[in-house]
Amino acid sequence: MIQILETLARLAMWLLLAPLLPGVINKVKAWVAGRRGPPVLQLYYDLARLWRKGVVISTLASPGFVAGPAVAWVALAGAAMLMPLGPAGSAISFRGDVLLLVYLLALARFCTAWAALETGSAFEGMGAAREVSFAVLSEVALITAVLALSVQTGNVTLSDMLSHSVGSGAMLLAAGLFCVLLAENCRVPFDDPNTHLELTMIHEAMVLDHSGPPFAVILHGASMKLLLFAVLLSQVVLPVGALPPLAGTAALAGAVLAVVVAVGLVESLTARMAFRRVPLILTASFLLCLFALLLALKGGA
Amino acid sequence: MTPGRLLLFAALGLVSGAALGARHPRVWLALTLAAAAAALGAALPLLVGLAPAQWECRSAFPVGGERVHLRLDGLSALFLVIVAFVGGASAVYCREYWSDEDHPASAPGGRLWMSCLLLAMGLVLVCSNGLHFLIAWELFTISAYFLITLDRASRASRSAGWLYLAASHGGAMLLLAFFAALAARTGSWDLGPMVERAELAPLFWLALFGFGVKGGVFPLHVWLPSAHANAPSHVSALMSGVAVNMGLYGVLRFSGWLPVPSAAGWAVLGLGAAGALFGIALAFVQTDLKRVLAYCTVENVGIILIGFGGALVGASHGDAPWGRLVLAGALLHIWNHSLFKSLLFLGAGSVLHATGTREMSRLGGLWRAMPWTAGLFALGAVAVSGLPPLNGFVSEWLIYLGLFDAAAGRGSGAWMLMPAALAMGLCGALALATFVKAGATVFLGSCRTRAAENVHECGRLMRAPMLALGAACVLAGLAPVLFWRALSRSVGAWRPSWAAPEPPAPIVTLGWVHVALAVVLLCAAAWLWRRVRANGFRRAPTWDCGYAAPTARMQYTGGSFSGIVAGWFPGAAGPDRALRRPRGPFPARAGWIEEFPDTVLRRVIEPASAAVMRASAATRRLQHGRVQFYVVYLLGGLAVVAIFVWIGAGP
Numbered sequence: 001m002i003q004i005l006e007t008l009a010r011l012a013m014w015l016l017l018a019p020l021l022p023g024v025i026n027k028v029k030a031w032v033a034g035r036r037g038p039p040v041l042q043l044y045y046d047l048a049r050l051w052r053k054g055v056v057i058s059t060l061a062s063p064g065f066v067a068g069p070a071v072a073w074v075a076l077a078g079a080a081m082l083m084p085l086g087p088a089g090s091a092i093s094f095r096g097d098v099l100l101l102v103y104l105l106a107l108a109r110f111c112t113a114w115a116a117l118e119t120g121s122a123f124e125g126m127g128a129a130r131e132v133s134f135a136v137l138s139e140v141a142l143i144t145a146v147l148a149l150s151v152q153t154g155n156v157t158l159s160d161m162l163s164h165s166v167g168s169g170a171m172l173l174a175a176g177l178f179c180v181l182l183a184e185n186c187r188v189p190f191d192d193p194n195t196h197l198e199l200t201m202i203h204e205a206m207v208l209d210h211s212g213p214p215f216a217v218i219l220h221g222a223s224m225k226l227l228l229f230a231v232l233l234s235q236v237v238l239p240v241g242a243l244p245p246l247a248g249t250a251a252l253a254g255a256v257l258a259v260v261v262a263v264g265l266v267e268s269l270t271a272r273m274a275f276r277r278v279p280l281i282l283t284a285s286f287l288l289c290l291f292a293l294l295l296a297l298k299g300g301a
Numbered sequence: 302m303t304p305g306r307l308l309l310f311a312a313l314g315l316v317s318g319a320a321l322g323a324r325h326p327r328v329w330l331a332l333t334l335a336a337a338a339a340a341l342g343a344a345l346p347l348l349v350g351l352a353p354a355q356w357e358c359r360s361a362f363p364v365g366g367e368r369v370h371l372r373l374d375g376l377s378a379l380f381l382v383i384v385a386f387v388g389g390a391s392a393v394y395c396r397e398y399w400s401d402e403d404h405p406a407s408a409p410g411g412r413l414w415m416s417c418l419l420l421a422m423g424l425v426l427v428c429s430n431g432l433h434f435l436i437a438w439e440l441f442t443i444s445a446y447f448l449i450t451l452d453r454a455s456r457a458s459r460s461a462g463w464l465y466l467a468a469s470h471g472g473a474m475l476l477l478a479f480f481a482a483l484a485a486r487t488g489s490w491d492l493g494p495m496v497e498r499a500e501l502a503p504l505f506w507l508a509l510f511g512f513g514v515k516g517g518v519f520p521l522h523v524w525l526p527s528a529h530a531n532a533p534s535h536v537s538a539l540m541s542g543v544a545v546n547m548g549l550y551g552v553l554r555f556s557g558w559l560p561v562p563s564a565a566g567w568a569v570l571g572l573g574a575a576g577a578l579f580g581i582a583l584a585f586v587q588t589d590l591k592r593v594l595a596y597c598t599v600e601n602v603g604i605i606l607i608g609f610g611g612a613l614v615g616a617s618h619g620d621a622p623w624g625r626l627v628l629a630g631a632l633l634h635i636w637n638h639s640l641f642k643s644l645l646f647l648g649a650g651s652v653l654h655a656t657g658t659r660e661m662s663r664l665g666g667l668w669r670a671m672p673w674t675a676g677l678f679a680l681g682a683v684a685v686s687g688l689p690p691l692n693g694f695v696s697e698w699l700i701y702l703g704l705f706d707a708a709a710g711r712g713s714g715a716w717m718l719m720p721a722a723l724a725m726g727l728c729g730a731l732a733l734a735t736f737v738k739a740g741a742t743v744f745l746g747s748c749r750t751r752a753a754e755n756v757h758e759c760g761r762l763m764r765a766p767m768l769a770l771g772a773a774c775v776l777a778g779l780a781p782v783l784f785w786r787a788l789s790r791s792v793g794a795w796r797p798s799w800a801a802p803e804p805p806a807p808i809v810t811l812g813w814v815h816v817a818l819a820v821v822l823l824c825a826a827a828w829l830w831r832r833v834r835a836n837g838f839r840r841a842p843t844w845d846c847g848y849a850a851p852t853a854r855m856q857y858t859g860g861s862f863s864g865i866v867a868g869w870f871p872g873a874a875g876p877d878r879a880l881r882r883p884r885g886p887f888p889a890r891a892g893w894i895e896e897f898p899d900t901v902l903r904r905v906i907e908p909a910s911a912a913v914m915r916a917s918a919a920t921r922r923l924q925h926g927r928v929q930f931y932v933v934y935l936l937g938g939l940a941v942v943a944i945f946v947w948i949g950a951g952p
Contacts, residue, residue: 055838060747062668064679066833070826075689078818094810096702100689102726103698106733107688113737114679117857119843120666120746125857128741132734133865136727143726147708147719156705209844213832279869297716 007081007091014080018223019043021230021260025187028264043223047216055212061118068115069214072108073221079104080228084159086240087248098146098158102139105184108221109135116206127205130275134190134202137282138180141289145173145180148293149236162232163241167299169292174237176292178262179285181229183278185222188267190278200272230259304356304373307343308427311336311385315420322412329412330396333419337389340423344378344385348787350802354794357429365432367490372429375790376557379632380550381426382787383639386773387542388419390766394647395535397762398654399451407451411533414451417444418539425547431480431490438476442469442515445544449532461527468524472514476551479507483559494558502560509552509569516548517602519576523902526583529595530659534650537591541598542643546635549605556613557795566617567717570610574724577603579900581731585738586867586876586897588859590649590659593739594642597685600728601638605631607721608700611707616796618714623706625799629788630699636784637692637777641684644770648678651763652743655756661742661859665749670756675744677767682736684774687729690815690822692777698811701725734866742859749853779819782812860895867897875900 023040030037039045057065082101084090090097113128150156153164183190186203195201207218234255235241240248273281302310314336322329346352355374362369373381392415401408421444424437446469450462482504484490495501510521517525525545529537556565580599587593608631615624651674652667653659668675684691704722707715748754758764777784785804793800845851867876876895883891923934 051832052836054836055833056841057833057838058843059840060666060745060843062672062675062745063830064668064745066830067826070829071822074818074822074825078814078821092810092814094814095807096698096705096811099698099701099705100694100811100814103687103689103694103729106686106729107683110683110686110688110733110737114741114745117737117741117745120853120856121843121845121851122855122857123846125862128737129857129862129865132730132737136730136734136866139730140723140726144723147705147722150705150709151711151719154709154711156702156709208846212836212838213829217829293719297711297719 010085010088010091011077011081014077014224014227015220018227019047019220020223021226021256022223024257024260025264025267028261029268032265032268043219047220050211050216050219051213053212055214056209058119058121058209060120061209065115065118065210066214068111068118069210069217069221072111072115073217073224075104075108075111076221076224076228079108080224082158083228083231084162084235084241085231085249086235086252087243087245089159089241093157093159095156098150098156098161101158102142102146105142105225106135106139108225112206112218115210119209121209123199123205123208126199127202127208130202131206134183134278134282137279137286138183141176141180141282141286142184144286144289144293145177145236148173148289148296151293152296152299159241162235163239165239165242167296169295169299170237172288172292172295174233176285176288177229177233177236178259179281179288181226181233181259182263182266183282183285185226185229187263189270189273189281192272195272200275226260227256230256233259302342304343304347304352305358305371307339308371308373308423311339311343311423312420314339315416315423319413319416319420322416323409326396326401326408326412329416330392333392333416334389336419337385337392340381340385343373344381347373347378348375348382348790350786350790354790365436367430367432369433370429370491371427372493373427375787375792375794376553377426377550377794379636379787379791380546381423383546383636384419384422384426384543387539387639387643387770388415388422390643390647390770391415391535391539394538394650394763394766395533397760398535398650399533404452407453411448411451411536414444414447415536415539418448418544422543422547426550429492431484431492434492435473435477435480439473441544441547442466442473445469445536445540448536449528449540451533451536455531457527458531461524461531465524465528468514468521472511472521475507475511475514479504479511479555482507492558496558496560499560502562504559505556505561505565508555508559509565512548512551512555513572514548515544516552517545517599518548518572518606519579519599519603520901520905522576522580522599522602523899523906525599526592526595526899529598529646530589530591534591534646534653537594537650538643538646541595541646542639545598545602546639549602549609549635553609553795561613561617563617566610566613566615568610569606569613570717570721573603573606573608573610574721575603576600577607577728578724579603581728581735582866582870583897583899585731585735586863588661588895588897590652590661590664590739590743591646592659593661593735594645594649597645597732597735598638598642600732601634601642601685604697604700604725604728605634605638607631607725608634608703611700611703611718611721612795614714614718615703615707618712620798621707621710621712623703623710625703625792625796625801626706626805627700627703628792628795628799629785630696630701630703632788632791633699633777633781633784634693634696637684637696637774640770640773640777641681641691641693644677644681644767644774645685647763647767647770648674648681651759651767654759654763656752658752661739663750664743664753665853665856666745666747667753667756668744671744671758673758673764674767675740677771678744679740680771680774682740684778686733686736688733690778690818692774692781695778695781695808695811695815697725697729699808702807731866734863738859738862742862746856747853749856749858775819779815780812781808781815 081091116124116128149161191202318332358371360369421441428434584596612628615621684693687693687697879894881892
């Protein structure tokens with residue numbers, strides 16, 4: 001009973017806190033640019049408004065157009081349930097759960113791309129093609145990072161992998177995972193969430209035809225994914241699981257905030273890259289994770 | 302009934318089906334299904350532990366001078382289940398797909414050869430005598446050839462059939478050498494466990510490459526894409542889902558019974574990783590729906606070999622506990638692959654049946670006319686991409702878990718397993734991209750050409766097998782625990798010390814997580830749909846940035862979808878391009894054709910066979926038909942012989 005309540009509380013925390021992150025990023029961007037910017041809670045208002053709105057569905061779309069966002073959202077929420085939260089651990093933990101997490105992210109990608117292609121729009125096709133192609137590299141980088149963690153800690157359970165110090169490879173892993181975070185969450189320099197030119201977008205181009213509640217679900221899922229990567233990155237660098245509960249939670253929250261501010265700063269200070277450069281940067285992040293893996297292999301033996 | 306009786310019953314059913322099938326299609330179907338049920342009845346109790354772990358029958362009755370020796374153990378029973386299940390599904394499917402009305406000339410022959418194929422595969426699995434194994438293997442090869450070339454009017458299937466026959470016989474020569482060498486060294490054609498005879502280890506290489514040709518092991522897969530793509534779809538399902546596994550069965554069987562050389566694990570692991578990457582890279586860029594599936598088979602064989610190579614490495618590194626995990630994963634993936642691949646091939650067959658084309662760029666928007674096919678193909682696409690909560694993920698996860706365990710344990714040799722894990726990650730992401738592309742190009746959006754309009758959903762006889770295969774995919778994903786005991790029996794047949802009847806704790810948890818995930822997925826989709834309905838929705842044309850006159854040809858094509866990744870593998874997946882520009886003031890025709898031929902076939906096999914042909918042509922110049930010169934040849938030959946005789950007789 002207590003476990004169920006705890007799981008529900010954890011889920012509520014993920015669902016409620018996630019939309020805060022894009023707001024913080026936008027605030028940081030506005031602050032660097034010297035503007036006032038939208039309120040931090042803007043995404044909450046948007047979600048509430050979209051949830052009440054009517055929907056326009058393309059005449060070509062099948063029921064998968066609505067089911068896709070729902071499945072993707074559940075997959076992301078499920079991945080969030082597997083992610084340990086510092087001293088609190090994770091809701092479900094078993095050997096090999098880390099691979100389930102990686103593949104739940106893949107399931108979400110499958111459904112988003114599938115729903116995008118439902119409309120038969122060239123722009124959405126472009127966005128989906130870019131999404132699945134670039135994800136090939138970022139998924140390999142992610143698996144390499146996970147493998148490095150598991151070699152370093154001698155463990156294949158996510159909560160145990162993240163509660164130990166990663167050692168000398170931590171900075172390499174952090175740099176690699178930060179790139180993966182930017183690419184997977186469609187941030188500058190890989191993608192520009194604010195552009196109005198559909199030809200140059202990845203994620204936003206995939207959701208052009210979505211509206212109303214399905215669109216709200218997509219936006220909320222995207223913010224959960226950002227939080228998920230931020231939490232993962234924070235715990236790779238800081239072994240917060242080993243700290244006492246209060247300090248651990250505070251450290252985790254601070255680290256997530258730092259990651260989000262860093263995303264905002266990157267977004268303010270760099271421009272979006274040309275698409276042909278994206279694979280190069282992602283390969284570089286894969287190599288960073290690979291070096292961390294080699295360090296882990298050499299270091300502890 | 303004993304397994305022996307049931308197997309005899311199955312064989313009789315298939316033989317009488319072959320005899321009666323040409324005239325009486327219904328009787329044939331009933332007999333084939335009864336035979337499949339009997340074979341399942343023999344194999345399943347053995348796998349789930351209701352029967353002894355091995356059934357053996359030695360008869361004094363000689364066939365070809367050798368006494369009959371049959372054996373069914375955990376490993377062969379695992380494959381027999383696939384033969385029976387997928388064979389039964391294809392038999393039902395072909396009644397409508399390749400019916401006597403549509404194909405009066407070839408349908409009766411198709412039934413005959415299908416019975417022969419199923420019988421031959423069953424015999425391969427139970428024969429425990431080298432000579433009989435070879436005979437059954439040859440029958441299997443020949444009947445598959447006749448099934449591939451069922452549509453003899455098509456040039457593509459004839460040439461695919463020839464390539465298959467040539468490659469298979471190349472492999473069969475290696476197998477002949479393998480069994481002959483084995484018989485010469487052991488003094489008998491009898492097969493069975495002989496792990497203690499270390500001098501037999503080098504024979505593993507003959508078995509690996511001999512069986513590898515049939516198993517679609519990279520780089521011996523050259524025949525596979527064209528044969529699987531050009532065969533009738535129920536045959537493709539049978540070839541990709543079952544026949545390929547016979548090659549894997551051979552490799553597994555003889556690496557379990559015979560000792561293996563120390564490098565075997567690394568070689569299999571390397572071949573598996575290379576094949577998986579090559580297969581999926583080429584699958585992604587193909588434009589023909591069935592070639593996509595065929596290359597995906599090369600990828601999945603690669604994944605199975607990664608698991609199997611890992612098991613060999615584990616076995617040679619002191620019985621490492623992760624070895625049994627990767628082996629169980631590889632065996633489960635054999636099962637899963639045959640389920641979802643035959644589902645996908647049958648789905649592709651329904652598309653081909655309805656539209657008459659396999660070219661994805663001519664299709665599109667088929668979900669409206671073919672909702673069942675589209676839904677089941679989507680299910681198969683999720684499964685083949687290895688996504689939770691379906692079966693493909695469970696087996697890939699087991700292999701991953703074993704590889705990660707090996708890496709985390711830092712045992713000796715573990716470092717070689719890491720590239721395999723990364724290769725699997727790369728393949729997983731590419732498989733996802735491939736099947737998003739394939740499913741979406743064929744079933745979503747709007748119809749690209751006339752071929753995709755006015756199509757019909759497949760009938761009940763085609764839908765039922767697909768539903769059965771799809772249900773099996775879901776079941777294996779949600780309740781992997783049910784399959785564990787069978788896996789443990791098969792693992793025990795390969796290496797007795799590795800059998801573990803109780804499933805490991807993580808796979809039990811994974812099963813429950815999958816069930817929970819599936820329930821929540823359905824609830825969330827229903828909830829969102831209700832919300833959309835409550836808020837009110839209307840249908841409108843795709844927005845497309847406000848463009849007012851969109852046409853179906855403006856959709857993103859499969860070729861553009863895979864363009865980014867195709868650019869990353871210029872060597873492995875380079876296209877053949879044929880451009881015909883519009884010329885003159887009234888251009889008659891213009892076109893742009895892009896094809897992705899098999900790299901190994903194009904770069905290695907074709908130059909090699911061209912060199913052989915050139916050498917033969919050069920030799921033929923001696924044979925010009927002028928008698929005077931032949932007399933000179935004769936005199937020259939006699940002179941050479943005389944010189945030899947003279948030298949030999951000299952001292």
